[in-house]
Structure formats: structure tokens, C-alpha cells
Amino acid sequence: MKTILVTGSSSGFGREVSVMLAKRGWQVFASMRDTAKQDRLRELADRVGAPQSALEVVPLDVASEASRAEAARHVLDATGGRLTAVLHNAGYTTTGFFEDLPTEVYRHVLETNLVGVMDLTQRVLPALRADGSARIGVVSSNAVNVPHPMFSVYAATKWALEGWCEALAIEVRPFGVDVVVFQPGNHDTGFGGATVPVLPPSSAYRGFAERALPKLTGLGRYSRGSYKASLRICDVLDRPRPPLRTRLGADDVVASWLAKFTPYSLRRRMVERLTGLGG
Numbered sequence: 001m002k003t004i005l006v007t008g009s010s011s012g013f014g015r016e017v018s019v020m021l022a023k024r025g026w027q028v029f030a031s032m033r034d035t036a037k038q039d040r041l042r043e044l045a046d047r048v049g050a051p052q053s054a055l056e057v058v059p060l061d062v063a064s065e066a067s068r069a070e071a072a073r074h075v076l077d078a079t080g081g082r083l084t085a086v087l088h089n090a091g092y093t094t095t096g097f098f099e100d101l102p103t104e105v106y107r108h109v110l111e112t113n114l115v116g117v118m119d120l121t122q123r124v125l126p127a128l129r130a131d132g133s134a135r136i137g138v139v140s141s142n143a144v145n146v147p148h149p150m151f152s153v154y155a156a157t158k159w160a161l162e163g164w165c166e167a168l169a170i171e172v173r174p175f176g177v178d179v180v181v182f183q184p185g186n187h188d189t190g191f192g193g194a195t196v197p198v199l200p201p202s203s204a205y206r207g208f209a210e211r212a213l214p215k216l217t218g219l220g221r222y223s224r225g226s227y228k229a230s231l232r233i234c235d236v237l238d239r240p241r242p243p244l245r246t247r248l249g250a251d252d253v254v255a256s257w258l259a260k261f262t263p264y265s266l267r268r269r270m271v272e273r274l275t276g277l278g279g
């Protein structure tokens with residue numbers, strides 16, 4: 001039986017992928033920091049006919065080292081030290097101009113989106129190597145293709161993840177472990193919903209923020225459902241030799257094309273126009 005540890009299974013892609021894989025016969029360790037939210041996972045499982053017994057909810061706050069250690073220990077015990085996949089999906093952004101961000105605010109984003117991913121990977125890698133045909137899945141973002149002002153720390157974590165993945169992929173391949181990066185575009189999950197922009201009254205950026213925030217919120221209308229993207233994640237995780245990168249949606253395909261074939265100056269002007277942040 002294929003086994004997977006998914007982070008951030010309480011919502012969005014994490015919840016859908018956990019349920020879809022359970023329906024396909026995987027044993028899923030669906031982790032979340034607030035296990036009270038498992039009701040929503042279980043409801044979705046019932047709705048689509050995924051067996052509840054294939055979904056074990058594991059408490060995991062990826063920003064906490066103690067929690068990561070405990071969750072990894074539990075999963076390794078439960079699987080006998082042999083795991084088919086880990087999907088690093090949990091992540092969030094802080095919104096605000098970098099100069100305004102308190103250190104503890106951006107450190108928490110780094111711990112959640114980057115350090116937590118690396119640490120958890122180290123903890124489960126022996127079990128992935130033991131499987132011999134395993135994957136490390138990482139949910140990145142199209143923030144690596146298009147500059148994201150007001151999301152600079154979030155963008156930093158996703159760029160760092162992708163650089164780490166490209167190198168790690170080479171290290172672990174001899175053990176039959178593939179690294180797979182998923183780049184979502186703009187999807188209407190819970191992403192960003194609870195984010196309150198950091199904007200101190202004394203901010204030098206207040207005028208810019210007042211111009212940009214309504215425009216950034218307006219971009220939400222271009223988002224689309226997450227079902228197809230989640231299905232794609234499952235298909236790729238299920239493949240014998242998955243590719244390093246999978247772009248989830250037309251907007252990400254276009255953004256990655258722009259990143260490859262156009263100069264930064266052009267993408268910067270586009271973003272300045274879209275956000276009203278041009279100097």
C-alpha cells in the first residue's frame with residue numbers, strides 16, 4: 001500500500017489531495033495544526049466516497065520543531081519506517097511592505113514555508129529511501145515567475161524551496177526518490193483569506209498600500225477552482241517517474257513562459273501597472 005504524509009490537510013489543496021489519494025487506495029497521514037478542522041476533511045471524504053479508514057489525522061504544526069519531530073516519529077512508527085511520499089503543502093503569506101514587517105512575522109513565514117519543509121524532509125528521508133520508489137512533493141507558487149510586491153517574504157520562501165528542490169533531486173535520485181515541485185497559479189482555496197495586511201499607522205508606504213490593496217484583492221476574481229489542480233497533483237504523485245516541475249493552471253504556464261523569455265524589466269512594469277505601485 002502507498003503511504004503519504006500531507007501537511008496542511010485542513011483546507012484547500014491539502015484537504016482535496018488527501019481525500020483523493022485515500023480514494024485511490026493510498027494510506028494518508030493527513031496532518032493539520034488544528035485537528036478540530038478534521039471534520040471538514042471527513043465531510044469531503046464522505047461526499048466523494050473515500051474510505052475514512054484510509055485517512056489518519058495527525059497533529060502537525062510545521063512551524064514548530066517539537067511538533068514536526070512528534071508527527072514524523074508517529075508516521076515512521078505507523079508505517080514501519082517505509083513511506084511512499086511526503087507532500088509539503090502547508091504554507092501561508094504575510095502581506096505588507098518589507099520595511100514594515102516585524103522580524104517575528106517574517107521569521108514565522110520562513111519557519112513554516114521553508115525551514116519546516118527542510119526539517120520534516122530530513123526526518124522522513126530514511127523512510128522514503130527505504131521505499132525505493134518514493135517522492136518528495138513541494139507546493140511552490142507562481143511567485144517564482146512574477147514579482148510579488150507586498151508578498152516579498154512569501155516569494156523568498158518559494159524561490160528558496162525551488163532552488164533546494166533542484167539540488168536535492170540529484171542527491172536523492174540514486175535511492176529511487178523523486179522530488180516534484182507543484183506551481184499553482186491563482187486558485188480559490190482558503191489561501192490568503194485570513195491574512196491581515198501589516199500596515200503600521202506610521203508606514204511610509206501607506207499611500208502605496210491604499211492604491212495597491214484594492215487592486216490585489218480585485219485579482220482574486222481571476223482565481224479558479226482547485227479541483228483540477230488537486231487532481232493533477234495526485235496524478236503526478238502516482239506516476240512512476242514524475243517530472244521535477246508541474247505547473248497547475250494556464251496562468252502559471254503563461255507566467256513561467258514570461259519568466260523564461262522576457263526581461264525582468266518588462267515583468268516589473270506589468271506588475272507596477274497591475275498594482276498601481278509604479279514609482
Ligand SMILES: NC(=O)c1ccc[n+]([C@@H]2O[C@H](COP(=O)([O-])OP(=O)(O)OC[C@H]3O[C@@H](n4cnc5c(N)ncnc54)[C@H](OP(=O)(O)O)[C@@H]3O)[C@@H](O)[C@H]2O)c1
Nearest residue numbers: 008010011012013061062063090091141186187189190191
Ligand atoms: N491558492 C493559491 O492561489 C495558491 C497559489 C500559489 C501557491 N499556493 C500554495 O498552495 C499551498 C496550499 O495552500 P492553499 O491554496 O490550499 O491555501 P489554504 O486553503 O489556505 O491552505 C493552506 C494550508 O496550510 C496550513 N498551514 C498554514 N500554516 C501552517 C502551520 N504552521 N502548520 C500546519 N499547517 C499550516 C493551513 O492550516 P490552517 O487551516 O490551520 O490555517 C491550511 O491547511 C501553500 O503552500 C500555498 O503557498 C496556493
